[in-house]
Amino acid sequence: MAIEPRKPPSLLLPRLQRALGGRTGWSGFVLQLLFVAALAWICYEIVANARANLQAQRITAGFGFLANTAGFDVSQNLIPYSGSDSYTRVFLVGLLNTLLVSVIGIFFATLIGFIVALSRLSPNWLLSRIAGGYVELIRNLPLLFQILFWYLAVLAALPNPRQSISIFDSFFLSNRGLVIPKPIGTPGFEPFVVALLVAIVAAIALSRYARQQLFQSGKVIKVWPYVLGLVIGLPLISALIFGAPVSFEVPALKGFNFAGGARVIPEFVALVLALSTYTAAFIAEIVRAGILSVHKGQMEAGSSLGLQRGSVLRLVVIPQAMRVILPPLTNQYLNLTKNSSLAVAIGYPDLVSVFAGTTLSQTGQAIEIIGITMGVYLLISLVTSAIMSFYGWRISRSMG
C-alpha cells in the first residue's frame, strides 16, 4: 500500500490565530478587526478635527514655512549659514550640531566608560575605589545640573579674551572658548591626501599579509617599522615635492573677540564634557557587568596559555563580554543622543534649540515642527540601533 506523503499543515492559520491573541475561530478575528477599525477611526478624527480647527482659527498650517527666510543667526554652524537662509537650512544646521555633539559624546563616553570599568576591576585597591567613587558620584547627580556646573562654574571662570591663556601665541583659551590656528588648504593639499590614503591602504595590506603568514606558517613578521615608514614617509615625500599641504591662519585678538582661526565654543565643550562623563558612569557599570559575566575559567585558561592580563582581557574576555554589553550599551548611546537636547539650557544651538525653539516660536507651527523633531530623533535612534545590531550580529557570527 502506497503511503501518501502527508501534507505539511498550513502554517498560515495558526500563525494568524496567534497574532490575533490566541483566540480561535472567527470571534477573535472579528474582535481584532473591530479594534483596528476603532483605532483608525480615532486617528482619523484627531487629524481631521485638528485640521478643521486650525483652519477655523486661521493658524497657518503645512510645511510651506520651511522655504521662508529664517532671519536669525546661529553661533555654531558646520555648513555655511547666515540669517538670510531658509528654515530648512536652520534645520540642517541644528541637526548637524546635534549629531556632532552626540558622536563626539558617544566616543568619549565609551572610552571613559571602558577605562573606568577596567579600573574598577583592577586588583589595585586605590584605583578600583577611585573608579567606584566616580561611578557613584556622577550617576547620582542630575544631568542638567552637571551641564550647568561645567558651563557656569568651570568654563565661565576662564578669563576674558583680553586676558586669555595663550599657548605659543597661537592657541588661546578664554571664556569665549578655545581658539586654535585654522588649517587652510594649499596646492600641496591634494597630493598630500592621496599619498596618505595610499600609505594607509598599503599598510593595511601589509598587516593582513603578515597575519596570514603567521596563521599559515607561524612566521612572525615584524611589520610595524614598515607601516610607520609608509604612513610617515609617503606624505612627507609629497610635502617635499609639492610643498606643505596646509598653511595656518593664526588667530589674533581684534576688538572684543579673536579674529581668524577656528573656535570651539564653550557651550559645546560643556555639553560634551557633561554628556560623556555622565554616560560613561553608566557604561562603566555595563562593561563591568559584562566582564564579570564571563566565566572565571576563561581568564584562568587565558593566563595558563601564557598571555598577560591585558591580552587576556582584549583577546579572550572582552569579545565574550561584548554579547552581554552590547544591548544596554546601545541604550546608553540612545540616551546620550536624546539627552543632548538639554543643550538649550546653555545656549548650544542644537536641533531642539534652533528648530523646536526659535523656529517654532517665529512660525507658530508647533504641530509640524514638533512632529519633524520627534521624527528626526526617532530616526537617529533607529539608525544607531541598527548599527549596533549589525555589530552584535558580526560578533556572534565570528564567535560561531
Next chain:
Amino acid sequence: MKRVSLVVTLALAAGLSAQAASAQTLKTVKDRGMLSCGVSQGLPGFSSPDDKGNWTGLDVDICRAIAAAIFNDASKIKFVPLSAKDRFTALQSGEIDVLSRNTTWTLSRDTSLGANFTGVTYYDGQGFMVKKALKVNSALELNSASVCVQQGTTTEQNLADYFKGNNMKYEVIAFGTNDETVKAYESGRCDVFTTDVSGLYADRLKLANPADHVVLPEVISKEPLGPMVRHGDDQWFDIVKWTLYGMITAEELGITQKNVDELAKSDKPEMKRVFGTDGNLGEQLGLTKDWVSRIVKSVGNYGESFERNVGTGSKLGIARGINNLWSKGGIQYAPPIR
C-alpha cells in the same frame, strides 16, 4: 524647556481635536471662575512675582483689570509663567485665555499664529547693555562682539538685521529663558545683552552691581508691546481691547483709584456713559454697566498703573515718554466710549 514645549504641543493637538474652536471664551472663563493669564517668567515692572508669590506689573494689571471687569474681583486669576518661545503655543492650545507678556506686535504674529493683538500697553524699542569697563559709547562700536539674547523673540531677528545692516560681525548666543540669558551675560560669556529697553532697565536691577552696566543710547527697533487673544472670538477680543481703552479713558478723564466712587455720581454726560449710569455700553461688551469703575477700583487708570510698576514711582524709574497720553505729548490714545 523641551518638555514644556512638548507638553504644550500635545495639549495643542489634543485641545484642537477635542473641542471645536471655542468662540465662547467669556463663558469658559465665567464657568471656570478664573481668568487664565499668560505672563513672563519674571520681568520686574511688567510681570514678576514678589516673595509672597503675588504677581505685579503693567502686564499683570491688564489681566487684573479683565478679571475685575468680569468677576468684580481682581484676584480671580491663574497666572501662567511662559518663556518667549512657548508663549504662542500656550495661547493657541487654550491653556491661557489672554497672553499679556511683553509681546511685540508684528504683522506675522497678528496673522499666521491664529491670534490677534488687542492694543499697545507699552511702546518700547530694542537696545543694548554693556559693561561700563568696556568703554563703549555707541552700538556702532560693537563690531566682533558676543551678544546674549533670548531665543524666540523679535529681538533675535532685529539683532541679525542691525549687525548685517551696519556691516558688523558678531557672535550670537541664544538662551531659552531670560534668566539664563542674563546669567550668561553676567558671567562674561557675552559682551552685550540685548532686549527691549524697558527689559534692560528691569534686568539690570537683577545684576550684582547694576551701576557697572550701561544701556547704550541707540534704540534699533519699534517694539509695541500688547496683549494677545485667539482668533475666532470677537466678543473676547473686544473685552480685552476695551479693558485697556477703559484704563486709558479713565486717565484722560482724570478718574483715579481714589476719586472713582465720587466721580461715578457725576452728572456729566461723558462720565455717565463711562460709568454706565446712562446707557448699557458695558453690557454690549458682555460685561456689566459699571465695568470701568470695577477696573479703576482694582488697578487704577493707565497712568497710575504705569507709574506704580515701571514709572518714576517704581524701582525702574522709566519716564512716561511716548507712553504718555496723546494730549500730553505721548501717543497713548483711546477711541471714545460711546
